[in-house]
Amino acid sequence: MKGKLFFKDEKAKKIFDKVFDYNTLLILHELASKGWFDCILHVVSTGKEAHVFKAQDINAKPRAVKIYKIETSEFKNMIKYIEGDIRFKHVRRDKRHIVFTWTKKEYKNLDIAKKAGANVPMPLAYRDNVLVMEFIGDENAAPLLKDVNLNNEELEKAYWDVIDSVAKMLFKAKFVHADISEYNMLYWKGKVYLIDIGQGVLLSHPHAKEFLERDLRNISKFFSKRGLKKDLEDVKRDLKEKKKEIQL
Ligand SMILES: Nc1ncnc2c1ncn2[C@@H]1O[C@H](COP(=O)(O)OP(=O)(O)O)[C@@H](O)[C@H]1O
Ligand SMILES: [Mg+2]
Structure with missing residues (x-):
């Protein structure tokens, strides 16, 4: 594992140090070592439930990395959208597991939407609370x-x-x-x-x-x-x- 978390931007690094637990950092290293991205460039959005970063792979292809926060996620609200979906029958009642299931669900949802031909970012990889997908935009993220x-x-x-x-x-x-x-x-x-x-x-x-x-x-x-x-x-x-x- 590389010692540094490949940051090009101080602000991004500060957010990482403050908000992400050790497991999240490990997962990021793992996804990076698999080639899904090579370095984190800057913060795109900091929300209550998730942070989105712009990253790039080794060929400088941009990626969006969405990291769900475990502590502040509205996991009670999440349950409503997980239960009743036949793809996710067995969701345990602990926060971490719910947030991990949510991340996987977002990946799977992007996948079925994309395959149906809808205009959504291409999902690339997920693990625990981290989702990597196609970045929509160029230097900066596309506007709303x-x-x-x-x-x-x-x-x-x-x-x-x-x-x-x-x-x-x-x-x-x-x-x-x-x-x-x-x-x-x-x-x-x-x-x-x-x-x-x-x-x-x-x-x-x-x-x-x-x-x-x-x-x-x-x-x-x-x-x-x-x-x-x-x-x-x-x-x-x-x-x-x-x-x-x-x-x-
Ligand atoms: N694939 C993407 N490419 C570019 N920007 C993105 C992408 N996904 C999210 N963003 C940016 O991050 C913001 C927050 O992402 P979103 O998925 O809506 O999370 P949340 O609303 O839960 O914080 C978006 O408004 C957009 O600016
Ligand atoms: Mg949103």
Whole structure:
């Protein structure tokens, strides 16, 4: 194991020293030694539940490294989205195990969403509370859709991008994102990427329909606020229209 944690940035190093436990550091070394990344470049986001860092691999390819915090995670809330999902039947009641299951769930969710053709970051690796995925952006992370100025045409295209991704997840993968909001959509090179997909559940989850309805309501709210008038019924109709175009 290398002695240093390959930091190019002091701020990133400080956050690491303060917030990550020994096991997390070991896991990062392990993922790095497997080649998933070579060095951590800078902090992208520090949230209550997770920190996201930009990293790069040995060929300078950018990576996003999302590290869930064990202490401050809302693990009680997480249980609701884990139980009832047939993929994760046996979740123990301890915090660490719940957060590890959540990380694995985000990886698996990205994987099924990506395979269905939805616009999400490509998942690369996970272990315990650390997830490595494709980095959306260039020097810095792509902006949130809500922070980008779009003309009418671009806004409409962005809307249909979101509908396309939701339809593919729903009709092809029988999967619901369950946390779509203006905070979880990135805009990059004219395309919308859905991120933060750990909450996502299979359609067989007892509350999947309710989560889907909430996602669609959030889509309607966001785009209507920006001037593209789409009420919930419009969004549902557009989703059905999209279904016809999708190769099931
Ligand atoms: N794959 C990615 N590529 C680029 N930036 C990302 C990526 N994943 C997350 N981010 C950035 O990190 C922020 C937080 O990530 P997110 O997954 O929404 O975690 P949370 O909301 O739980 O803190 C995002 O708003 C975005 O700026
Ligand atoms: Mg988020």
